[in-house]
Amino acid sequence: MFLVESKGGAIACMLFSLLFLGTWPAVLAFLERRGRLPQHTYLDYSITNLLAAVIIALTLGQMGDDKPGMPNFITQLYQDNWPSVLFAMVGGVVLSIGNLSTQYAWALVGLSVVEVVSASITVVIGTTLNYFLDDKINKAYILFPGVACFLIAVILGSLVHSSNASDNKKKLSHLSSGYEDKVVYISLLFLSWNKGASKDPENGKEVKVPAQFGTAEYLIELEDKRSIKVFDRSIWLGLAITFFSGICFSLFSPAFNLATNDQFHLLKKGVPHLVVYTAFFYFSVCCFVVAIVLNITFLYHPILNLPKSSIKAYIADSKGRGWALLAGLLCGFGNGLQFMGGQAAGYAAADAVQALPLVSTFWAVLLFGEYRKSSRRTYILLVSMLLMFVVAVAFLERRGRLPQHTYLDYSITNLLAAVIIALTLGQMGDAKPGMPNFLTQLHQDNWPCVLFAMVGGVVLSIGNLSTQYAWALVGLSVVEVVGSSITVVIGTTLNYFLDDKINKADNLFPGVACFLIAVILGSLVHSSNASDNKKKLSYLSSGFEDKAGKIAFDSNKGASVDPEKGRQTKEVAQFGTAEYLIELENKRSIKVLDKGIWLGLTITFFSGICFSMFSPAFNLATNDQFHLLQKGIPHLMVYTAFFYFSACCFVVAIVLNIIFLYYPILNLPKSSFKAYLADSEGRGWALLAGFLCGFGNGLQFMGGQAAGYAAADAVQALPLVSTFWAILLFGEYRKSSRRTYVLLVSMLLMFIVAVGILMASSGHRK
Incomplete structure (x- = not known):
């Protein structure tokens, strides 16, 4: 039997679980929006969900010989362990009912809100139960403030749904006087079709122009396609189903915990605890049985006014079956990996995989256009909900890890994000003239542009590495503002000329001047804060x-x-x-009390200069302003350039950080590659950071390709987010002098003004 024995292995299990469990809901929601009955979809899903458990049990559960107290899967099937088996089966019952409920909640409330609210309820109840079942192996002073943040996320999620429903009502009001009259809207679909129709010049037939995400026409078109109609539903129905599913989900992990650890001592003496693979098998079998019984019942007695169906109709309905089967595999393997990780790290910590709504929200916004063209109030509530959710997950952070170890982990998932983007968005649809897909472009003679992309990867990697040390010496808030301001001052000026001046100079350069002032103010903030800290420490020791x-x-x-x-x-x-x-x-790993203020500022300025080079290099890679490509060779697509960029970024990061393991700087202790592999503390967060940075850079470059890289540099507003975390999580600038506060507020205000001016300069690439 294969066992996850290290915390690093446990975190790896949880990260893959996070990806799988965050993706399968999007697949099922996609099928519902395409008109497939949820009963048909869930029956298909249930088959492969069970198959995943059987595969895990017969492979990992049978790997190697039996060990004392840890029999293999098949051996344990014959043992007298029914009390634990019953707990596993109870977990399967509540999970199956919870998953079934969310199918309907996704349609009524939306994928983003349902996942955040249900996951938050899961953590509030389930993590609290697991904390006591795990004999309090997780830190209560970190865990329970996080639980409080999840509660706030639940409230914000409910407000998001209410606000978005109000927005949709307003969008539709100009088409019909009665929002509740769904029939009127569906009939108006044909008006929207005719409104958006145009003649095909070749065959003279009318061609439908797809409605834009977030418009009234899109809402009507979606309502006509989907299987679960939502226009005449109360907002409270969807929220009630969401809350119910969250309660179900909250019980399944504690039930599985009891099944594998027997905290109530119900097993007979000498009977080993249920191993995770056996428990997962029974859990999945019961989940399958409940799903089959309920969904066959719903075929003949449907809810929410869905049409009746039958077993024969289900068997004949092959449309979308492949996607439903894939969703079952993703969910099955995701749950299996979560339980394997929980067995090693504690189930309360394994519930951090409930960060899966961040993955689901990504798919919801990207694929389904959720919350497009909504009101400012809805956007504020949505961002607040997600921020609170991230804060809640972040309470599991551990401090004092060597930066070399952290950056090596970060580099792995940063590259993985680029590969995911390239193989999904870069391969989506057919290749077009001058716009080949990712894999096609890998074989083309485009090396001049590839080299520019790789140069961008080199300077970004060095810049990111520098900031790791600058954050400790100067502070997160000031480093991000000063580094980003230098990036804009140099990088945006270069991009302005590389983009053939598509941005408005009369807006752009006053913004650049404001960024320069922000740099000066940031330096003064650091100097003033260092002086404040010196005074605080002076009464404890005569020599600072x-x-x-x-x-x-x-x-x-x-x-x-x-x-x-x-x-x-x-x-x-x-x-x-x-x-x-x-x-x-x-x-902390980097000691700062005996370091001069100029060392930190020097590293900060150096990182800013590095960052200022990577966006112009990427610009040259995708637009070939110097005309270095041979005639007929298309420009490097943003996904291909991002892949090469990230690959080079990865190589530089690995080389430099392995060197720093053996030859550290700033008096850090020596380490080794073996010590890095053994250092699992905080690895999950470092891997998550790599994903966030990778997807963040990819989205920035996609935006820059359309709006001009000079305007896309407005994403340098990221220091406002970093400052939020710095003050909330790390208490930066607490109990500082009035002078420091005045300088800090002035720096942030100047930065906001600069970003606003920069965004106003946006043009659009033709």
């Missing part, structure tokens, strides 16, 4: 440079005696206090 004395002082400061165990317990220092600064210095 004597870092060792201050760290030693920390060991006794704030300690008290635990009345039950008689041991000393450390009170958590408040953000912004001298005690907090000392405690942070003791934890």
Whole structure:
């Protein structure tokens, strides 16, 4: 039997589980929007969901010889372990009912909100139960603030749905006086068809122009196609189903936990605990049986006014069957990987895989156009919900990891994101003249452009590596603002000329001037904050440079005696206090108290210069402004360029960080490749960071190809997001002087003004 024995392996399981469990809902929602009955889809899905469990059990569950207390899958089928089996089957029942409920909730509420709200409820209830079932192996002071954030995400998700329903009502109001009269809307579909129809010049037939995402015409067109009609439904019906599914999901992981760990000691003496593969098999069998029974019932007695069907009609309905079968495999393997990870890392921590709504939201916005053309209120609520969800997941972060280890992990998923984008969006649809697909372009003679893309990867990798050290020395807020401002000052100026001046110079360059002022203000913020920290520490030690004395002082400061165990317990220092600064210095990998302010600013400026080069290099790679390609060779598509860019970024990162393992800078301790592989603490977050950066860069380049790279550099507004995290999570600038606060606010205001001016300069590439 294969066992996940390291925390690193557990985190890898959870990351793949995150991807699989975040994708399968989008597949089923896609089929419902194309008109396939949810009963038919779920029956197909259930077959391969069970198949995945059988495959996992007969391969990983049978791998190797039996071990004491850990029999292989088939051996355990004959043992007297029915109390644990029943818990596994209960988990299968509630999961099956929860999944079945979400099929209807996706249509009524939307994929993004359903996944966030149900996952948040799952964590609030399920993680709390798992915390106690796991004998409190997870840290309560981190776990429960995260649970509170999930609760807030539930409330925000409900408000998003209500606001979006109101937006849709307004969009449709100009087409019909009665929103509830669904029949009127469906009949108006034909008007929208005629309105958008045009003559095909070759055969004279009318051709339908697809409605744009978010328009009233699109909503009507979607309503006509989909199997579950939503126009006449109350918003509370969808939310009620969503909450019900969340409660079901919250119970299945604790049930599985009880099945594999027997916390109630129900097994007879000498009978080993149910191994994860056996439990998952029983769990999936019960899930399958419940799904088959309920969906066959719903074929003949449908809910929500769906049309009646039959077994014969289901068998004949092959449209979309392949997608439904794929969804079952994704869900099955996703659940299996989650349970394997939970067995090693604790099921409460494994519930971090509930970050899957971030994956589902990506698909919902990209494929289904959810929330396109919505009101500002809806967008604010949607972003707030997702931010709160990310904050909740981020409470599992651990500190003090070597930056070399972190960046090596980050580089892996950063490249993986580029590969995913290239093989999906880059291969979507047929190749067009001058616009070949990704794989086609790999074989073309386009090396001049490829080299520009690779240069962009080199400078970005060096810039990202530099900022890891600058964040510690200067602080996240200032580094991001100063680095991004330098990026815009140099990079945007270069892109303006490379883009043949499609952006408005009278807007662009005043914005560049504002960014320059933001750079100066950022430097002053860092200097002022360093002075504030020096004053805070002065009363603890006569010499600010004597870092060792201050760290030693920390060991006794704030300690008290635990009345039950008689041991000393450390009170958590408040953000912004001298005690907090000392405690942070003791934890962190890069020591900062004895470093000069100019070292951090120098690294920050260097990283900004590196960042300023990568966007112009990518611009040259995709648009060939120097006409280096041979005649007839199409320009490098954004997906192909991004692939080469990321591959080079990966190579540089691996080489430099392996060197820094053995020859570290800034007095960091030496490490080794073996030590890196063994360091699983925080690996999941580093891998997640790579995905976020990879997909973020890909989306920036896609936007720049359309609007001009000078305007796309407005994505440098990212420091506003980073500053939010810096202040919320790390307590940057807490208890600082009035001068520091004035400079910080001035820097951020100047930065916002600069970004606004830059966005106003946007043009469009012809």
